[in-house]
Amino acid sequence: MDTERRTGHIEIRKLRKRYEPHDEPAVDDIDLTIESGEFITLLGPSGSGKTTTLNMIAGFVQPTSGTIRLNSRDLAEVPTHKRNFGMVFQNYALFPHMTVFDNVAYPLRQRRLPREKTRTLVGDILALFGLGGMESRKPDQLSGGQQQRVALARAVVFSPAVLLLDEPLGALDRKLRQALQAEVKRLHRDLGLTFVFVTHDQDEAMFLSDTVAVFNKGRVERVGTPGELYDDPGTLFVAGFLGEANVFAGSLVDPTTYLWMDRKWRVAGPPRAGDTVLVVRPEKVRVFDLESVPEGWNSTPAVVTDRSHLGAVCKVDMTFPDGATGSATMPTDAAVTVRPGESVLAAWEPGAQAFVQPERA
Numbered sequence: 001m002d003t004e005r006r007t008g009h010i011e012i013r014k015l016r017k018r019y020e021p022h023d024e025p026a027v028d029d030i031d032l033t034i035e036s037g038e039f040i041t042l043l044g045p046s047g048s049g050k051t052t053t054l055n056m057i058a059g060f061v062q063p064t065s066g067t068i069r070l071n072s073r074d075l076a077e078v079p080t081h082k083r084n085f086g087m088v089f090q091n092y093a094l095f096p097h098m099t100v101f102d103n104v105a106y107p108l109r110q111r112r113l114p115r116e117k118t119r120t121l122v123g124d125i126l127a128l129f130g131l132g133g134m135e136s137r138k139p140d141q142l143s144g145g146q147q148q149r150v151a152l153a154r155a156v157v158f159s160p161a162v163l164l165l166d167e168p169l170g171a172l173d174r175k176l177r178q179a180l181q182a183e184v185k186r187l188h189r190d191l192g193l194t195f196v197f198v199t200h201d202q203d204e205a206m207f208l209s210d211t212v213a214v215f216n217k218g219r220v221e222r223v224g225t226p227g228e229l230y231d232d233p234g235t236l237f238v239a240g241f242l243g244e245a246n247v248f249a250g251s252l253v254d255p256t257t258y259l260w261m262d263r264k265w266r267v268a269g270p271p272r273a274g275d276t277v278l279v280v281r282p283e284k285v286r287v288f289d290l291e292s293v294p295e296g297w298n299s300t301p302a303v304v305t306d307r308s309h310l311g312a313v314c315k316v317d318m319t320f321p322d323g324a325t326g327s328a329t330m331p332t333d334a335a336v337t338v339r340p341g342e343s344v345l346a347a348w349e350p351g352a353q354a355f356v357q358p359e360r361a
């Protein structure tokens with residue numbers, strides 16, 4: 001079987017990159033399996049090693065050690081142009097002197113496809129991207145969004161095994177970015193191709209991906225579906241990077257009781273070993289008058305510092321007795337009447353809290 005024609009299944013094992021002369025590796029022994037046809041996003045802050053990882057998959061950067069396999073084949077000796085990967089980057093990198101048609105036809109001509117076949121494939125893919133009728137324009141006669149559509153069309157026209165995307169929408173304004181996100185998602189559904197997408201934008205990652213791999217300081221801190229990572233982030237870093245979290249660092253006194261300051265809270269399910277920090281998402285927190293918390297809920301006193309109307313939701317910012325800040329969000333019509341300066345009880349159901357590992361040094 002011609003393995004390179006299949007949609008790509010990628011296996012990354014003990015992959016490491018250390019750039020000379022730095023001591024700290026940019027990518028530190030990561031393991032990651034990318035399923036065939038999956039949309040995976042490498043998400044993390046600037047400098048966490050996402051682009052280095054993508055560039056090692058692409059073949060632009062030589063790993064210091066470790067292996068990358070595509071459909072079981074070790075890519076160590078396979079040069080970039082033989083990996084059969086489509087690529088899209090933030091800066092469109094279209095050929096400025098070529099027309100839209102020639103830009104998109106370029107990878108097919110390189111592969112010496114017959115002229116008629118090239119014409120058909122380019123026509124089909126331009127239609128898919130809503131670029132019909134623009135064949136003879138040059139890139140500088142297109143908007144930013146259209147240029148990025150051409151770049152996407154060029155990256156998938158030759159049916160690659162995998163599409164690699166490095167912050168492809170980073171240069172676009174918010175509205176356009178959202179429109180293109182929807183197109184990228186549709187494209188993935190239509191093509192059934194493996195997508196590996198790099199971003200530092202958590203909302204973009206959550207919206208697009210089947211699976212998110214969260215990078216922190218050169219390591220993959222956690223891998224899961226957006227829902228899994230949000231509800232059970234596993235580490236304090238992931239809890240804070242994917243959404244907001246109220247953080248309480250106390251201790252488990254017995255399997256059903258968590259002690260924080262002088263508060264004793266109920267534990268719904270026993271935490272995993274090492275998961276010592278309790279986190280609660282703001283939308284799980286409700287704010288009550290003192291002494292009126294529902295039976296069985298966990299609660300802490302708090303002082304309201306701000307209340308803001310965010311359209312669909314209302315956000316209440318608070319300070320807790322340990323001096324930490326936190327928040328609660330609730331539907332605007334939940335009739336919250338609290339005012340800054342007021343003392344309240346912030347409360348949640350035990351099932352709504354999660355336990356995570358503290359931040360690693």
Ligand SMILES: Nc1ncnc2c1ncn2[C@@H]1O[C@H](COP(=O)(O)OP(=O)(O)OP(=O)(O)O)[C@@H](O)[C@H]1O
Pocket residue numbers: 019020026044045046047048049050051052053200215
């Ligand atoms: N060519 C290079 N030479 C030396 N150091 C590099 C090189 N490329 C990246 N680095 C360093 O490796 C680390 C990881 O960078 P990388 O670009 O992979 O991170 P990233 O998560 O993609 O961040 P960003 O979103 O800012 O690109 C950083 O500390 C960076 O400074």
